[in-house]
Amino acid sequence: MQNGFEVDDNDVIYKDVVIIGNGPSGICLSYMLAGNWPYYNGEPHPGDDMLTARLRFYTTGNEECGDVSDDANIDVTTNNRRQCSKPGRTQGGLAHSTRSKLECLSSGIEGRGGGRPLALLMDQLQHPCVDAGLDVASLLDWSSADEHPEHRIVDHVVLGKGQPGGAWQSMDPNVLTISLSRWMSLPDLDLRHWEKLVEVEHLQKSVLAESDIYARLEKLSVCKASSRVSMGTVAAYYKDYVRRKGLKQYFRCGTTVTSVRPNPESKGGYNWIVDGYENKSGKRFRYWCKRAVLATGSTDLSNHLNIPGENMNPKWVTHDLNDLETRLGRLVDEYEFDLFSSEKPLTVGQELTDEQIPPVLVIGAGLSAADAIMAARFRGIPVLHAFRHTLNEWGKQTAERITTSYDRLQWLPDSIYPEYHKVYEMMADGGTNYSLYKSLPGYTLVSLCENRENGNTHTRRTATLAAPDGRLHTFKVSIAAILIGYKPDLSYLEGGGIGLGKFASKPINSKSNPIEIDDFTYEVINAPVKGLYALGPLVGNNFVRFVLGGALGILAHILHTTNT
Numbered sequence: 001m002q003n004g005f006e007v008d009d010n011d012v013i014y015k016d017v018v019i020i021g022n023g024p025s026g027i028c029l030s031y032m033l034a035g036n037w038p039y040y041n042g043e044p045h046p047g048d049d050m051l052t053a054r055l056r057f058y059t060t061g062n063e064e065c066g067d068v069s070d071d072a073n074i075d076v077t078t079n080n081r082r083q084c085s086k087p088g089r090t091q092g093g094l095a096h097s098t099r100s101k102l103e104c105l106s107s108g109i110e111g112r113g114g115g116r117p118l119a120l121l122m123d124q125l126q127h128p129c130v131d132a133g134l135d136v137a138s139l140l141d142w143s144s145a146d147e148h149p150e151h152r153i154v155d156h157v158v159l160g161k162g163q164p165g166g167a168w169q170s171m172d173p174n175v176l177t178i179s180l181s182r183w184m185s186l187p188d189l190d191l192r193h194w195e196k197l198v199e200v201e202h203l204q205k206s207v208l209a210e211s212d213i214y215a216r217l218e219k220l221s222v223c224k225a226s227s228r229v230s231m232g233t234v235a236a237y238y239k240d241y242v243r244r245k246g247l248k249q250y251f252r253c254g255t256t257v258t259s260v261r262p263n264p265e266s267k268g269g270y271n272w273i274v275d276g277y278e279n280k281s282g283k284r285f286r287y288w289c290k291r292a293v294l295a296t297g298s299t300d301l302s303n304h305l306n307i308p309g310e311n312m313n314p315k316w317v318t319h320d321l322n323d324l325e326t327r328l329g330r331l332v333d334e335y336e337f338d339l340f341s342s343e344k345p346l347t348v349g350q351e352l353t354d355e356q357i358p359p360v361l362v363i364g365a366g367l368s369a370a371d372a373i374m375a376a377r378f379r380g381i382p383v384l385h386a387f388r389h390t391l392n393e394w395g396k397q398t399a400e401r402i403t404t405s406y407d408r409l410q411w412l413p414d415s416i417y418p419e420y421h422k423v424y425e426m427m428a429d430g431g432t433n434y435s436l437y438k439s440l441p442g443y444t445l446v447s448l449c450e451n452r453e454n455g456n457t458h459t460r461r462t463a464t465l466a467a468p469d470g471r472l473h474t475f476k477v478s479i480a481a482i483l484i485g486y487k488p489d490l491s492y493l494e495g496g497g498i499g500l501g502k503f504a505s506k507p508i509n510s511k512s513n514p515i516e517i518d519d520f521t522y523e524v525i526n527a528p529v530k531g532l533y534a535l536g537p538l539v540g541n542n543f544v545r546f547v548l549g550g551a552l553g554i555l556a557h558i559l560h561t562t563n564t
Contacts (some may be wrong), residue, residue: 001390005340009090009273010024011285011286012286012287012288013157013285013286013288014155014287014288014289015096015155015287015288015290016046016154016155016158016289016290016562017033017154017155017156017157017159017287017289017290017291017292017558018157018159018287018291018293019158019159019293019295020027020159020257020260020274020292020293020294020296020492021157021158021159021160021294021295021297021536022158022159022160022162022163022165022166022185022253023160023165023166023167023168023238023296023297023536023548024165024166024168024184024238024536024544025295025297025535025547025550025551026160026166026293026295027158027164027165027186027241027242027247027294028187028547028548028551029252029293029535029550029551029555030158030242030247030250030553031187031188031247031551032095032243032551032552033153033154033156033555033558034145034153034154034245034246034250034538035144035145035146035151035152036142036144036145036187036188036245037093037094037142037148037151037555038093038094038095038122038125038140038141038142038150038187038368039094039140039141039142039143040055040059040094040125040139040140041095041138041139041140041141042056042059042364043137043139043156044381045125045129045139046089046128046129046134046136047126047128047129047132047134048124049175049537050108050489051105051108051109051124051377053134053141054104054105054107054226057262058101058104058105058154059093059094059112060096060332065158065235065410072184073202075205082400083364085406088388094195094446094552094554094556095151095176095299095552095555095556095559096129096559096560097556098350098556098560099521099551099556099560100540101561102121102553102556103117103145103520104116104119104514106118106121106239106520109121109124110193111123111124111131115540116519116540116541116546116549116550117520117549118519118522118548118549118550118552118553119184119541119546119547119548119549119550120549121547122546122548122549122552123545123546123548123549125138125139125140126138126139126391126545126548127139127182127183127545128189129228130182130183130452130545136169139379140187142187142188143161150499152559153243154555154558156250156252157287158247158250158251158252159252159257159274159276160251160252160253160254160255160292161253161255161256161279162243162253163239164239164241164251164252164253164297165234165235165238165436165529166238166297167297167299167300168231168234168235168238168349169235169238169239170322171230171231172231172321172325173230173232173233173235173324174230174231174232175230175231175326175371175469176228176229176230176231177228177229177230177231177234178225178228178417179228179543179544179545180228180416180457181195181196181227181228181229181294181410183543183544183545184229184234184544184545185544186238186239186241186544187548188389189241189244189245191229191234191237194237194240194241194244195233198240204307208427216352220254227235227416228417229431244327253542254278254280254526255275255276255277255285255500256276256278256279257275257276257280257492258276258277258492258560259273259274259275259276260272260273260274260275260292260294260493260532261273261493261494262529266431266529266545267288269290269533270290271289271290271291271529271530272288272289272290272291272292272529272531272532273286273287273288273289274287274292275287276492277419285508286326287533290531291531291532291533291534291558292532292533293491293532293533293534294493294515294524294532294538295535295536295538296488296489296490297488297536297537297538298378298486298487298488298509298537298538298542299486299488299537300486300487300488300489301482301486301487301488301489302319302320302321302482302485302487303485303486303487303488305445305484305502307445307446307447307448308446308447308449309447309448309449309450310448310482311345312448313448313450313461313480314537315449316450316461316477316478316479317479317480317482318479318480318481318482319481319482319483321368321371321481321483322373324360324375324479324481324483325375327479328358328360328376328379328381328479329379331357331360331379331381331416331459331478331479332379332380332381332426335356335357336404340379341503354403357381357382357478358382358461358477358478359381359382359383359384359438359476359477359478359479360372360381360382360384360475360477360479360480360481360482361383361384361385361386361445361463361475361476361477361479361481362383362384362385362481362483363386363387363445363480363481363482363484364384364387364482364483364484364485365387365388365427366483366484366485367420367481368485369387369422369481369483370399370419370423371425372481372483373385373426373437374419374453376425376436377435377436377437380436381436381478382436382437382438382465383426383436383438384438384475384477385426385435385437385438385439385440385442386439386441386443386444386445386465387427387439387440387442387443388441388442388443392482399412427439427441434561435532440467441466441468442467443465443466443467443468443473444465444466445464445480445482446462446464446465446472448461448462448463448464448480449461449462449463449464449465450462450524460476461476461477461478461480462474462475462477463475463477463480464479469501487508487509488508488510488537488538490508494528495497496508497515499526500515500526500527500534501513501514501515501516502514502515502516504526507510508538510537510538510540510542511540512538514537514538514539515534515538515539516535517534517539518552519537520551520557521553521554521556521557522534522535522539522550522553522554522557533554534552535551535553535554536550
């Protein structure tokens, strides 16, 4: 951690809130701090009558709705449900909810997303019954400070290394998302609706005849079903969302944060100091803020095995899927030139045998590893695939057995995710019935080595792996792709953030050791002083659809603990 630098007091910028990270979490929180608050619209939740009763009770203030405790014996049957009046916008506001109100509203809700109750509540309001496969309209309305002058706009800034969207801006734009398009949406602008808006604007700028434009617009008026979209579409949506929602004034992109630490002076409640610099100019900056929010995500740094040769051979060892895609393209070009000098091109799907090209070694069993396998086989390159699971565990070859080993896929229908299901079928099969693929279940990578071959200019690249029985096996490879997940870069925190997780002595990990927070305020429990918050993947909410709860929790806590 760079603990800061000399900055003249006149150069210090004062803010109520500084958000570190401009991905979906930072964007969502900025939208709410800018005075855009959610309101329950009064419509019944289609799958949870008790939630409907709690919402109507707490957002109408109408005691005739009755007690919503377990002992209240509310009749919530279809034909004999209490008829509570729908709340007005002022009555139904969630931003001013007390902690006890949020706890009650969130009670009993089941779902995914790390189990954070407020995240599950807001997901059920924004995407009712989404896990049941239903496409139901949101139960939330959004009102701005222009519509409601009583909405407080919190002075804040969002800091990010790149353009709004964070890590989404650096992903392969052609790869499809795991989440459906609706799940990727931010407040008050469904991604599908945004796609229609962009298409309409494009048509209006085109040279089509007016009659043709109206015909196209009529077709666009029907909202298409939620489906997977490309990473590039999502990245463009997040960037454009900031523009359309008037948030650009709060975003300071192209910056690197070097330090977030307590302010020893703590003048006027400014408990935190945030230091950093502008990436292009190198100009340093310093913020004094009352509250700092950690929203930098969890995919900054690739996990390494720390084995011999892993970091000594950067020409053919990679930990990044995008980098692998580039290397695969170059590899095909090289072997096409050597093996097909007759100018006969290599067609898509045409196989190259092991004698022609050494296989690509893929380490890992997650989605990135699956993408790597598909990318190599698509180019006709053979694959060696090593992963931690044992042969006995992968003995059954049914799709059901395959997907239950991976919590991220076990609940996804194979009709929507056929390519990933195919990869896991290949893993179970072992490669017997699939060309260009051989699995090594239970094998562990021991070392990577490069040697000159027969004194020639060519080199021999090898990978040594230990089988489940302990015996060592050496394979000739062309590329080694170690795709075993990512971790957050918290170098701007004292000790890299160690001490802030559930397991205080271990590094922060979005799955096994997220930052410990209060479930309803999203304050960091083990922070050295008050005013430090975290949301998104850093606290285990690893899907975009779950960041809204954290944003509401932070906003509500700020409103209830600030004297205005």
